[in-house]
Amino acid sequence: MMMSSEQLFCTLPVQTFTRRKHSDARKLTFSAFSVGVEFYRLLKPNSATIIPHVSNWDLLNTVIALFDVCLPDIGVEVLRSTVCAQGAKTILLLRDHQEVLKEYQDNLWPKGPPKPKPSPTESKNEEENESTFSAVFSDSESTEEEDDSDSDQEESKRFHSSLEEFLSSLTERRHQRRQPNFTIEAIGFECCIVAALTYKKSASKSKEKIIEVSLLSTRRRYRGCGAARYMLQLLKDVSLVGFYDAIVTHADSRAIELFASCDFSDDIILNSRFRDLAQDWTNTTTMSYFPPFSLGQASHLDTEDLEAEMTQWREKSMAAHEAQAIFMRRILQEIKALRKQVKSQKYEILKLTADLENERREKKLLQNKVFEHQIIEIEKIAALQLGEQKENENDMPVTLQDIAVKEIEVEGQKLVLEEIFQTALSWQDLEEVKTYLSKLHDTGVHQRLYYCDRRSQLVEILNRGFSPKDVQQREYGNGIYFSTSPAAAISTAHHVLVADVYVGRIQTNGNKSASRRSSPSGFDSIQIRGRWSTEFVIFSHLQAIPICLLKYTKRDSPTENTAVSK
Incomplete structure (x- = not known):
């Protein structure tokens, strides 16, 4: 062909x-x-x-x-x-x-x-x-x-x-x-x-x-x-x-x-x-x-051509062997140099690790002192917002020191308190709240609790206060749910919102009713006792005042900057 x-x-x-x-x-x-x-x-x-x-x-x-x-x-x-x-x-x-x-x-x-x-x-x-x-x-x-x-x-x-x-x-x-x-x-x-x-x-x-x-x-x-x-x-x-x-x-x-x-x-x-x-x-x-030699060009070469090809092949093979030998020697020297460098770096790593651990301990001590000062200041501001003086210890059953838990465990993961952000609201911003509280059956009963809604924008609530859009429809009705456990209230961003909740007269373990839109007759809230924590349900956003926001982070993980107005 x-x-x-x-x-x-x-x-x-x-x-x-x-x-x-x-x-x-x-x-x-x-x-x-x-x-x-x-x-x-x-x-x-x-x-x-x-x-x-x-x-x-x-x-x-x-x-x-x-x-x-x-x-x-x-x-x-x-x-x-x-x-x-x-x-x-x-x-x-x-x-x-x-x-x-x-x-x-x-x-x-x-x-x-x-x-x-x-x-x-x-x-x-x-x-x-x-x-x-x-x-x-x-x-x-x-x-x-x-x-x-x-x-x-x-x-x-x-x-x-x-x-x-x-x-x-x-x-x-x-x-x-x-x-x-x-x-x-x-x-x-x-x-x-x-x-x-x-x-x-x-x-x-x-x-x-x-x-x-x-x-x-x-x-x-x-x-x-x-x-x-x-x-x-x-x-x-x-x-x-x-x-x-x-x-x-x-x-x-x-x-x-x-x-x-x-x-x-x-x-x-x-x-x-x-x-x-x-x-x-x-x-x-x-x-x-690739064709066999019997069909290729080699079958038509004479003896001298074959010898020339063999010589050329031998020279190429020797050059390839020399290149491989040189390469292996250089690799050996490179391995020796790298091992020496790794040994030196290992010593430096151990020294830096020890220094880092000391710095972490010092940071932890300083952070605890900052938290203590923040808690004292927020306590003072919260007292002013409430417009009342503590006459006895029973007026505030749960203090902020108890609320600001420094370490919690969520789904097997350890979270540590990183920062506390206080609310920007003043009592003048909550005049409507003050008016509503006077209508409760028992106006003097309030507790520091954690707001339960993992998907909510907690920073927004901290700055504006609670509103009707924070109401959730759950098994006890359309209300705002709070818990005594921070682990039950932590958001997907590892934030926990602390609020003063005016629970008033409490109905203990009320009946479940997803269609309920107001508190039971004669009561201001519902208390639900669980195995690990207790939850409270209020049916008006005017019964709760945001106090502060707790920011948690994974243990030993680097901190992240969060845009929160302090």
Whole structure:
């Protein structure tokens, strides 16, 4: 199949192919012959046709149609430029027209009913999804063909014109084959093609002669008959394609097994030398085949050439060994230097760790003193806000020192108190609260509690006070819920809001009622005693005043700056 500079094509003898019957395909035996074509030269003006009664443009369109149906992700324009590239050659495996005609007449080809004509709306919707060549090998040709699609590409004027004529004649031939007693004119070239392979010769950076397999497709009807393996075997024959150092292909996931069975290797290291050849293909695996010495260029070298090659190989091997030895010595010295550096750094780390631990202890002591001062100041402000003087210790059952728990445990995680933020509200801002409290059944009963709503913006409540939008609907009604445990009230941001809650007259363990919207008759709040903590429910936002916000952080974790108005 090796063509001279003047030769546009060549043919090889007829071969017989057989596919044994499998569960998904019937037994098939047919004969076909191979043709080698160079489309770059064949499509020049005044070029003679190589297939009787088949124009060169129809030949090109049929080949591109086969590639497009089997490899829909590449695109028509890329296929055309690859097949028609200068230096690219295509091997075609074809059947005889008479043999195909006889199979049609004997009803050996599966025939399906013609597709109904789509409505204008359906045609518009399918126009973007249908491939240009989606109908070439479908319908009555073979129900086993693929029905993949791809978007159309811009094409040159000549190719576009020939494509329209080709599709028009294809439709006419298909119509003729649905008629009884059709003649051989109804058997187009698209009925006779079995498989196609496009390749080109190139040279790598190391001056090696490479045969690059660009495209390889077999019609679904003929798969499993050994057609693709036969074409690859032709490509390996140096008497047909000339001398070469390697055959390289870029196989997609469906073709890897085929090439592997034909002695192609996908070894990453072995194929790294062909990395520059894979720039035009994506989502493929580079595979290569190296011919035996008996078929390669070495068989035609004389003794002196072989000795020169052996000497060159020996010199390269020695240079590689020297480079490896030098590399290993340098690695050894690097390891020694790194170990010395690690030993010195380990000593520094231990010293810095001890200093850090001392600093943490000092910080903890200072932080505790700050908390104590903050608690005293907040106590004074809270007393002024309440507008009352403590007459005895029973007026405030729970003090802020008890509320500001320095360490809590939430879901097995230790949290430590990091900072305290006081409210920005004054008693003048709470005149409405003062008026409402006078209406309670017992105005003097209040407690310091934790606000229970992990999703709320606690900073906002601290600065504006409680409002109707802080009411929650839970099992004891629409109210504002508080707890005696900070672990039950901590928010997702590790914040806990402390408030003075005027519980008034308390109903202990009231009945559950999710629809309740006000306190029970004769009471101002509900008390719920749990296993680990006690909860209180008030039904007016005017019964609670925010006092401060406690910010917790994970133990031994770095602190984070939080924008909270103090």
